[in-house]
Amino acid sequence: MFHTPENYRTKTGTLGSDESYGNNGAFTIPFESYELTVIASDGEGWEHASVSLNNRIPNWREMSFIKDLFWDSDDCVVQYHPSKKDYIDNHPNCLHLWKQIDKEFPQPPFHLVGIK
Numbered sequence: 144m145f146h147t148p149e150n151y152r153t154k155t156g157t158l159g160s161d162e163s164y165g166n167n168g169a170f171t172i173p174f175e176s177y178e179l180t181v182i183a184s185d186g187e188g189w190e191h192a193s194v195s196l197n198n199r200i201p202n203w204r205e206m207s208f209i210k211d212l213f214w215d216s217d218d219c220v221v222q223y224h225p226s227k228k229d230y231i232d233n234h235p236n237c238l239h240l241w242k243q244i245d246k247e248f249p250q251p252p253f254h255l256v257g258i259k
Contacts, residue, residue, distance in 0.1 A: 145218075145242065169183075181209060192210075200238060
């Protein structure tokens with residue numbers, strides 16, 4: 144289930160919002176000694192969180208932290224790598240997490256991934 148951490152919601156400025164926006168808004172989330180900027184939404188059948196830093200692309204540990212903060216542990220969330228012709232790059236240091244609402248993503252058999 145998708146949920147937003149209200150205590151980290153950005154309430155002022157261009158991306159400011161409040162609880163009335165539901166799962167849609169910007170969030171500034173402390174992680175170790177820095178902050179991750181997250182823009183979340185849940186429209187058109189998709190739950191989404193974009194994760195960015197000012198100086199570099201987020202790493203696996205940071206993306207996993209955001210996944211666990213915005214979704215339940217048993218939710219499968221994906222990061223797409225589209226064909227080159229479909230690339231959209233509005234922020235050089237941003238990655239996205241996606242989940243279809245009310246649908247489960249197919250997953251490969253565990254033995255194709257590694258030893259469980």
